[in-house]
Amino acid sequence: xxxxxxxxxxxxxxxxxxxxxxxxxxxxAVASNTSSTVxxxxxxxxxxxxxxxxxxxxxxxxxPVPELPERGLVVVRYTPVPPPxxxxxxxxxxxxxxxGGGGGSAAAPAAAAPAAPAPSAxxxxxxx
Amino acid sequence: MKRNLFRAMxxxxxxxAPTADALAExxxxxxxxxxxxxxxxxxxxxxxxxxxxxxEVRLSPTMARVMHAADTARTITHGFVDAGVGxxxxxxxYDISFEAVNARIDxxxxxxxxNPEWSVKGAMxxxxxxxxxxxxxxxxxxxxxxxxxxxxxxxxxxGGDVRxxxxxxxxxIVDPWGDIATTLLVGVGALATSSVSRRRWRLQDxxxxxxxxxxxMEPSSGPVLQASAVTATALEAxxxxxxxxxxxxxxxxxxxxxxxxxxxxVVWHDGSVFATTGLGMAA
Numbered sequence: 001x002x003x004x005x006x007x008x009x010x011x012x013x014x015x016x017x018x019x020x021x022x023x024x025x026x027x028x029a030v031a032s033n034t035s036s037t038v039x040x041x042x043x044x045x046x047x048x049x050x051x052x053x054x055x056x057x058x059x060x061x062x063x064p065v066p067e068l069p070e071r072g073l074v075v076v077r078y079t080p081v082p083p084p085x086x087x088x089x090x091x092x093x094x095x096x097x098x099x100g101g102g103g104g105s106a107a108a109p110a111a112a113a114p115a116a117p118a119p120s121a122x123x124x125x126x127x128x
Numbered sequence: 129m130k131r132n133l134f135r136a137m138x139x140x141x142x143x144x145a146p147t148a149d150a151l152a153e154x155x156x157x158x159x160x161x162x163x164x165x166x167x168x169x170x171x172x173x174x175x176x177x178x179x180x181x182x183x184e185v186r187l188s189p190t191m192a193r194v195m196h197a198a199d200t201a202r203t204i205t206h207g208f209v210d211a212g213v214g215x216x217x218x219x220x221x222y223d224i225s226f227e228a229v230n231a232r233i234d235x236x237x238x239x240x241x242x243n244p245e246w247s248v249k250g251a252m253x254x255x256x257x258x259x260x261x262x263x264x265x266x267x268x269x270x271x272x273x274x275x276x277x278x279x280x281x282x283x284x285x286x287g288g289d290v291r292x293x294x295x296x297x298x299x300x301i302v303d304p305w306g307d308i309a310t311t312l313l314v315g316v317g318a319l320a321t322s323s324v325s326r327r328r329w330r331l332q333d334x335x336x337x338x339x340x341x342x343x344x345m346e347p348s349s350g351p352v353l354q355a356s357a358v359t360a361t362a363l364e365a366x367x368x369x370x371x372x373x374x375x376x377x378x379x380x381x382x383x384x385x386x387x388x389x390x391x392x393x394v395v396w397h398d399g400s401v402f403a404t405t406g407l408g409m410a411a
Contacts, residue, residue, distance in 0.1 A: 065396070067380065067381040074404065075402055079399060080398035123285045123292075125288040125289075125320065127323025
């Protein structure tokens with residue numbers, strides 16, 4: 001009896017062990033494959049017809065006040081007012097061909113002589 | 129004292145002199161220098177210099193003295209005031225009357241003008257082919273100094289360049305809006321004002337003016353509308369005012385470091401007025 005059953009018993013043990021190993025290997029392999037799967041790439045975007053627009057802003061900032069001199073800055077007046085409109089100065093100038101033109105020393109028009117100021121009136125300086 | 133106003137060098141000359149003869153001599157002096165140094169007069173010596181071929185030109189005694197004054201202005205301002213920018217001034221549109229310039233809106237901005245190169249030794253001027261001379265401001269300041277030096281004027285103002293030998297002489301600085309920014313006690317000394325608010329026009333979509341920055345060879349575009357400087361001579365004051373204006377926000381600090389500039393004042397683009405210490409403001 002023992003002799004008859006013994007081989008059968010060991011055969012069953014071997015069979016079940018083999019089945020268990022096969023199942024376990026398969027399960028581990030499936031689990032491994034699942035965890036190492038690279039996330040699916042997103043679907044390819046349609047080709048852009050135009051390149052993406054880059055927004056760039058250029059700002060010109062004027063210095064709010066002059067750079068501070070070493071010996072100090074005197075604020076004579078701080079009452080911001082709108083800048084003046086362009087002032088067109090009209091005068092008659094003799095142009096000498098392509099080399100003509102000039103800076104401050106220009107031919108004076110035949111203008112009426114300015115009225116003489118009072119001898120005590122202050123001289124003025126307003127730039128040229 | 130006698131006082132008289134007349135037109136010369138494209139501006140109003142205001143002279144206070146001891147006698148009527150002195151007034152007349154001062155007027156003759158300005159007219160003589162203008163006939164020599166104007167680039168608007170086709171027969172002036174400067175017009176001939178600017179069209180003369182070759183690198184070297186021999187100068188008349190008067191022109192040589194003015195060119196040496198221009199050389200001094202260039203040196204003391206570290207190159208900010210350069211009489212060699214004449215070609216650029218002309219190409220940016222200041223070659224005809226302001227009325228015509230202002231109408232020339234569609235004219236293209238000029239290509240970059242080569243940096244000027246010139247030198248003067250004795251009576252010989254040497255310059256590169258593209259360099260043209262503009263003596264506008266220098267000639268005015270130099271003539272004011274000469275009028276005082278030769279004793280024919282006690283106070284003389286040429287378009288804002290003032291030279292005085294009167295100890296209590298006061299000068300009103302008028303801002304671009306026509307208001308008096310301040311009144312200065314100039315005394316024995318000089319004061320000059322340079323402005324970009326008056327002589328300016330439009331070139332296509334850009335507003336330009338007559339003050340060329342030698343660093344860029346383009347019109348000044350800084351935050352200063354007007355600059356004034358107090359110095360010993362009108363030539364120095366004229367040069368200082370231009371250099372301060374061209375340096376924009378750095379102008380007053382630069383002026384403060386120059387021992388030859390007694391004081392400086394700027395009118396900012398928003399109408400504010402700033403100055404260095406030492407400005408002798410009259411009450």
